[in-house]
Amino acid sequence: MTxxxxxxxxxxxxxxxxxxxxxxxxxESKAFFVFGDSLVDNGNNNYLATTARADSPPYGxxxxxxxxxxxxxxxxxxxxxxxxxxxxxxxxxxxSPELRGKNLLIGANFASAGVGVLNxxxxxxxxxxxIYQQLDYFEExxxxxKGLIGKEKAHKHVKxxxxxxxxxxxxxxxxxxxxxxxxxxxxxxxxxxxPFVISxxxxxxxxxxxxxxxxxxxxxxxxxxCVPAELAQHSRRGECAQELMKAASLFNPQxxxxxxxxxxxxxxxxxxxxxxxxxxxxxxxNPQQFGFRTSKEACCGQGPYNGLGLCTPLSNLCSNxxxxxxxxxxxxxxxxxxxxxxxxxVGSEKYVYPMNLSAMMAMDSRA
Numbered sequence: 001m002t003x004x005x006x007x008x009x010x011x012x013x014x015x016x017x018x019x020x021x022x023x024x025x026x027x028e029s030k031a032f033f034v035f036g037d038s039l040v041d042n043g044n045n046n047y048l049a050t051t052a053r054a055d056s057p058p059y060g061x062x063x064x065x066x067x068x069x070x071x072x073x074x075x076x077x078x079x080x081x082x083x084x085x086x087x088x089x090x091x092x093x094x095x096s097p098e099l100r101g102k103n104l105l106i107g108a109n110f111a112s113a114g115v116g117v118l119n120x121x122x123x124x125x126x127x128x129x130x131i132y133q134q135l136d137y138f139e140e141x142x143x144x145x146k147g148l149i150g151k152e153k154a155h156k157h158v159k160x161x162x163x164x165x166x167x168x169x170x171x172x173x174x175x176x177x178x179x180x181x182x183x184x185x186x187x188x189x190x191x192x193x194x195p196f197v198i199s200x201x202x203x204x205x206x207x208x209x210x211x212x213x214x215x216x217x218x219x220x221x222x223x224x225x226c227v228p229a230e231l232a233q234h235s236r237r238g239e240c241a242q243e244l245m246k247a248a249s250l251f252n253p254q255x256x257x258x259x260x261x262x263x264x265x266x267x268x269x270x271x272x273x274x275x276x277x278x279x280x281x282x283x284x285x286n287p288q289q290f291g292f293r294t295s296k297e298a299c300c301g302q303g304p305y306n307g308l309g310l311c312t313p314l315s316n317l318c319s320n321x322x323x324x325x326x327x328x329x330x331x332x333x334x335x336x337x338x339x340x341x342x343x344x345x346v347g348s349e350k351y352v353y354p355m356n357l358s359a360m361m362a363m364d365s366r367a
Contacts, residue, residue, distance in 0.1 A: 031107035031157050032091050033213065034079045035134050036166035038113030038331065042077060043070030043093040044129060045113045052114035052125040057313050058300055062321055062334055072113060074299065074321045075334035078219075079109060079164055081341040082357075094137050104145050107161060110134040116171035117201045120183075124174070131167060131204055138211055158212040160364070165208070168255070169221040171197050172247045173230075173330075190243075194250040198258050205262060209270060215360060217272045217344065218259055220252040222280040222332075228298040229329035232307030238296050240284075252277045256353060263354075272360060273353045279340050280332075283325045290339060293323035300328050 034040050038052065045053045046069075053070065054060075060068035062075035070093065071077045076084070083090045091109040092099040099108055112129035114122035122128050129137070145154040176184045176193055188196060208216065224230065225244030234241035252275065259271040287295040299318040300311035309315075311328035318324055327333040332340070343351040345358050355363070 030086070030088070031105065031161040032079070032083060032086075032088055033107045033138065033158075033161055033163045034091055034109040034111050034165075035131065035138075035163065035208070036111045036219075037115050037170050038072045038111075039169070039219075040077060040079050040109070040164060040166045041070065041072065041093075041111040041113045042079060042091065042109045044095050044109065044111060046070040047093070047095040048112070048127045048129070050114065050125050050127045052112075052122070052128055054113070054311075058315070058317055059311065061317075072328065072331040073334055073337065074327045076337065077334075078166070078337050078341055078344075079111075081334075081338055082162075082164065082344070085341060085345060086361075094141065100144075101148070104141070104148055105157070108138075108141050110137050110141075111166070114170060114174065115167070116169075116175060117167050117197050117204060118171055118175060118184075121171045121175040124178070132207075135204070135207055135211065138208075142211070155212065159214055161213050161215070163208065163213045163216040164219070165205075165216060166219045167201065167204070168197065168251055169224060172221070172224055172244060172251070176247070177244060190247060190250065194247065194254060197251065198254045201255070202258050202262065205259075205271065209262075209266065214268075214270055215272070215364070216270055217274055217357065218255070219274040219276045220255050221248050222276055223284060224248045226280070226284050226295070227330050228296065228301060228305040228307030228326050230307070231296055232304040232329070235305075238305075248277055260354075269354055269360075272355065272357070274344050275351050275353070276340060278351060279343050279347075280325075280336075283336060283339070287325060291322065291335075292325050295325040297324065298326040298329050299324040299333060305329075 046055045054072045055068050055070050057068055063069055080090050089106045091107045092103055094108045094110045114125035114128040115130050116122060119130055142154060176182060224247055225241035230241040230244055256273045259273045262271050263269050283290055284295040296305055298306035299321050300315050302308050302315050306316055307329045321333050322335045324333050325336050345356060347356050
């Protein structure tokens with residue numbers, strides 16, 4: 001190798017390292033905010049007088065502390081894994097007394113198990129943080145952030161942040177289909193209820209956008225009729241509950257359409273749609289392909305498919321959580337969550353539209 005070639009090689013390596021470090025710094029400097037329900041709640045409900053909580057064993061059995069944290073998982077949930085993949089500190093629950101000082105710069109998790117798009121969803125759980133209250137808390141958070149770093153820097157910090165929001169499933173499972181002849185099912189046919197929920201969701205997202213974030217990852221519902229809780233109640237041979245599957249099949253495409261219209265109104269791709277329904281259906285259709293033994297039976301529970309009641313210390317508990325798609329009657333295992341995040345990060349438009357998270361981060365790093 002000539003001296004010039006050697007120098008050029010060293011310069012190339014230097015610039016590669018410099019650029020890589022710069023991109024990592026940009027990723028680390030992004031705040032992360034989480035809104036939604038039990039799929040993304042990381043402990044807010046621990047601080048509330050509600051039955052919608054996951055603060056007792058065996059929840060958290062595979063979490064680093066091996067203790068329950070309020071996450072509805074055996075270990076990490078989707079926001080945790082996104083933070084891990086980005087090299088960020090995990091977000092703290094907004095109600096945690098530890099969320100103060102420099103911890104505010106990491107972001108915050110406002111999610112609360114049991115909530116939906118609609119205010120009347122989850123009423124049976126009593127004290128939960130409904131979505132508009134979550135947004136109120138986000139405003140409150142921003143005032144606290146201004147006190148820490150000043151108004152201008154706080155505005156920039158929020159604008160350049162990443163937001164994850166997960167809503168919709170409870171509006172069907174814990175509202176429309178909660179009981180026979182529910183109030184909402186008397187008011188609306190399913191074909192009319194779905195557009196109603198979508199229109200209300202649009203109002204939520206418009207308010208969120210007005211509060212400053214310019215990158216919002218929106219997950220759809222999973223295949224609602226295939227969770228062990230629904231199999232236990234409606235399935236004879238392990239087939240998914242058709243009425244709930246119909247709800248998911250109507251809701252998810254309409255959600256993508258609504259997000260596309262919102263992006264057009266914003267004049268840029270603010271909202272990214274994650275097709276978690278398809279991701280889950282991949283597991284359910286062919287669990288063995290992903291290393292699972294079963295996609296029908298929950299790891300923790302009782303009754304048919306371990307789908308009845310709550311996951312408690314008295315429940316049946318599997319020995320290897322990685323063999324199960326579902327941890328409890330409603331929620332995925334950490335392994336399933338990791339596969340979902342992988343698709344969010346690098347999946348095709350079939351899974352993440354109009355771009356995946358890696359493409360979005362690369363675009364923002366060049367801005």
